[in-house]
Amino acid sequence: MTIAIDTRGLTRLHGPVRALDDVTVQIRENTITGLLGRNGAGKTTFMSLATAQDRPTSGELRVLGEPPFERAKVLERLCFIRDNQRYPDDYKLRHALRAARVFYPNWDQAVADELVSLFRIPEKTVIKKFSRGQFSALGIVLGLASRAPITFFDEPYLGLDATARSHFYDALLRDYTEHPRTILLSTHLIDEMDRLLERVVILDRGRVVRDAEVDELRGAAFQVSGRTEAVERFAEGSDLLSLHRVGGLATAVMEGPASEDVRAAARAADLEIGSVSLQQLVAAYGFDGAESASEKGARA
Numbered sequence: 001m002t003i004a005i006d007t008r009g010l011t012r013l014h015g016p017v018r019a020l021d022d023v024t025v026q027i028r029e030n031t032i033t034g035l036l037g038r039n040g041a042g043k044t045t046f047m048s049l050a051t052a053q054d055r056p057t058s059g060e061l062r063v064l065g066e067p068p069f070e071r072a073k074v075l076e077r078l079c080f081i082r083d084n085q086r087y088p089d090d091y092k093l094r095h096a097l098r099a100a101r102v103f104y105p106n107w108d109q110a111v112a113d114e115l116v117s118l119f120r121i122p123e124k125t126v127i128k129k130f131s132r133g134q135f136s137a138l139g140i141v142l143g144l145a146s147r148a149p150i151t152f153f154d155e156p157y158l159g160l161d162a163t164a165r166s167h168f169y170d171a172l173l174r175d176y177t178e179h180p181r182t183i184l185l186s187t188h189l190i191d192e193m194d195r196l197l198e199r200v201v202i203l204d205r206g207r208v209v210r211d212a213e214v215d216e217l218r219g220a221a222f223q224v225s226g227r228t229e230a231v232e233r234f235a236e237g238s239d240l241l242s243l244h245r246v247g248g249l250a251t252a253v254m255e256g257p258a259s260e261d262v263r264a265a266a267r268a269a270d271l272e273i274g275s276v277s278l279q280q281l282v283a284a285y286g287f288d289g290a291e292s293a294s295e296k297g298a299r300a
């Protein structure tokens, strides 16, 4: 297994704010990894450090085997698509594409042309007058057509309508399958994107709280649903992550594998047992801004 991004104790302080706090993580090469976490968790900071747009306060960082700072050889192999990208005032689509063609050694013009037409990006309008969605679509075109060995997408979907988002996911998967490379994506749209993700790193207040294969995470919890009383009784004494009650019915997400014994007990209590989605799991742990059962318990 080759590591694309390797960090040891990576820390970035802004005064009292620990934007990244002692982060030790290895991002695998040729994998799509999701960087998840609530607002302010440190996702953009991580990407900015890995692309040498910012410097760490302490800790070690290696990208493609080297510290990225002032290493042209490393930097030309990275593409960072962020939501506040600046373009010169008079830039139109063709100027951005021309600059990208010069900058990215693996640039694929045919991919760019196809995506420009798919996303209906205007050719005559200056980029600074683009709608939010058109601006995001341009970032996606640059990110995919760059074919950079490591591509960072920091919430690349802002302003995109549902059809355009779906075009993005399909184009990303298709191009990645044909040309495997390392892709790091930050997102809050976990349900929509979970089919893209092979691994996730979840950050909370600058720290890594989970770093796992998506399949491994999904197998780490299960849900039971049915009559509230029966669900509550079933959940007693087990590792309850979240409990939602609606009318007389409830759904509980519980940590641990759904073993045969657990399944038999659920059937005996007339409860439905099922798997949880990545979004449900992230929400159950409270990493999406919702309050987890353990936080609620701690307050009570």
Ligand SMILES: Nc1ncnc2c1ncn2[C@@H]1O[C@H](COP(=O)(O)OP(=O)(O)OP(=O)(O)O)[C@@H](O)[C@H]1O
Residues within 6 Å of the ligand: 014, 017, 018, 019, 020, 037, 038, 039, 040, 041, 042, 043, 044, 045, 046
């Ligand atoms: N230049 C800066 N000066 C001061 N604080 C900063 C600076 N940049 C980031 N921070 C703080 O560092 C923390 C991490 O910010 P970051 O932008 O990395 O979070 P994020 O996970 O990308 O959030 P979001 O999902 O909202 O985009 C936040 O508390 C933010 O306010």
